[in-house]
Amino acid sequence: MQDWLAQELHIKYQVPTKLAQAWIGQEHILPLLDGLDEVAQDNRVDCVRAINAYRETYGLVPVVVCCRSADYFSQSARLLLNRAIEVLLITIIECLMGGALTAWLKGGLKNGVVGSGGITA
Numbered sequence: 001m002q003d004w005l006a007q008e009l010h011i012k013y014q015v016p017t018k019l020a021q022a023w024i025g026q027e028h029i030l031p032l033l034d035g036l037d038e039v040a041q042d043n044r045v046d047c048v049r050a051i052n053a054y055r056e057t058y059g060l061v062p063v064v065v066c067c068r069s070a071d072y073f074s075q076s077a078r079l080l081l082n083r084a085i086e087v088l089l090i091t092i093i094e095c096l097m098g099g100a101l102t103a104w105l106k107g108g109l110k111n112g113v114v115g116s117g118g119i120t121a
Contacts, residue, residue, distance in 0.1 A: 001054040005031060027061050036067035041075065048077035055080055 002024050009020035009029075023029050031054075039047050055063055065079060069086055 001050040027058050030062055032064045034066040036065055037071035044075045045077040048079055052080045
């Protein structure tokens, strides 16, 4: 992965290859890897292994990897993580319901009822 990362730094950000390699070797790079779920499923396990090998080589440096949960859990390899965060998307309705429910729980809606049809008094 370090060769790929140095190449990406050189191609996308015009960082000289030797400087990119030095930054990587000195652990001055925090890889932000978005789109693991966009990697072909046949290649995803190899990609996870490459990320894990990179982290083992460079002292378990922090790495951010973004991937849809279902796609991540559908393959066998797991990332070596210190922690993980799952971000859930919610709809505006759920957001509004959550706010209404919070207000109701705090007593803002007296005798209010929150149901699938909205808020009724």
